[in-house]
Amino acid sequence: MEKIGIMGGTFDPIHYGHLMTAEAVRDEYQLEHVIFIPAATPPHKKQSGLTPAFHRYNMTLLATCSNPYFSVSDIEMNRRGPSYTIDTIKQLKELYGTQAEFYFITGADAVQGLPTWHRIEELLKLCHFIAATRQGCLPDVDAIKDYFGELGRKKIHRLATPELQISSTDIRRRLKMNYSIKYILPDAVEQYIKKEHLYQSP
Ligand code: ATP
Ligand code: MG
Numbered sequence: 001m002e003k004i005g006i007m008g009g010t011f012d013p014i015h016y017g018h019l020m021t022a023e024a025v026r027d028e029y030q031l032e033h034v035i036f037i038p039a040a041t042p043p044h045k046k047q048s049g050l051t052p053a054f055h056r057y058n059m060t061l062l063a064t065c066s067n068p069y070f071s072v073s074d075i076e077m078n079r080r081g082p083s084y085t086i087d088t089i090k091q092l093k094e095l096y097g098t099q100a101e102f103y104f105i106t107g108a109d110a111v112q113g114l115p116t117w118h119r120i121e122e123l124l125k126l127c128h129f130i131a132a133t134r135q136g137c138l139p140d141v142d143a144i145k146d147y148f149g150e151l152g153r154k155k156i157h158r159l160a161t162p163e164l165q166i167s168s169t170d171i172r173r174r175l176k177m178n179y180s181i182k183y184i185l186p187d188a189v190e191q192y193i194k195k196e197h198l199y200q201s202p
Pocket of ligand 1: 009010016021105109133165166167170
């Protein structure tokens with residue numbers, strides 16, 4: 001079996017919280033590699049103000065290129081309509097065949113929302129979910145597992161990861177107010193943000 005991690009998100013912008021979580025899960029679950037998938041049209045977020053997908057894709061590439069286990073996929077960007085994970089996993093299953101086993105990596109905050117995800121029961125049959133705990137947010141992952149019964153207990157896992165209190169929201173706020181974003185995300189991403197004048201007040 002080939003174990004493949006999926007790190008989904010808006011990555012607006014990508015930061016060390018995403019990178020460290022993906023690496024910790026890869027290490028712990030001995031994943032062959034982790035594919036970062038920027039969502040073109042995330043179903044759970046406000047669309048207004050979202051940075052164009054090609055910028056978020058480029059930043060994700062810049063952030064991950066130094067890790068040989070990481071890659072970036074544009075499969076959600078090339079699909080119309082909301083970026084549902086069920087469609088993504090189905091597409092990946094076709095691409096990788098029956099030998100691949102998928103591990104969808106989320107922060108614990110995201111796993112809390114699982115009951116509202118599109119065709120979640122079907123999705124849980126197709127892949128594992130790893131809930132990485134994140135500071136300031138200690139949800140009861142067991143309650144979520146129980147919510148889905150046996151399927152949940154089999155397919156949802158919890159992993160305590162080093163907690164970095166970083167969010168893209170905070171980074172965007174810092175940029176608007178001209179605060180430094182050094183050491184929160186990779187240098188190359190910071191340079192890209194500056195070069196493309198992203199997240200600045202008009
Ligand atoms: P925003 O503030 O815009 O919501 P974000 O920082 O939460 O951005 P997302 O792109 O929404 O980033 O998240 C993608 C995935 O990464 C989600 O599963 C989220 O839970 C997880 N994640 C985000 N920040 C961290 C962090 N600091 N540590 C661990 N996981 C994180
Ligand atoms: Mg978020």
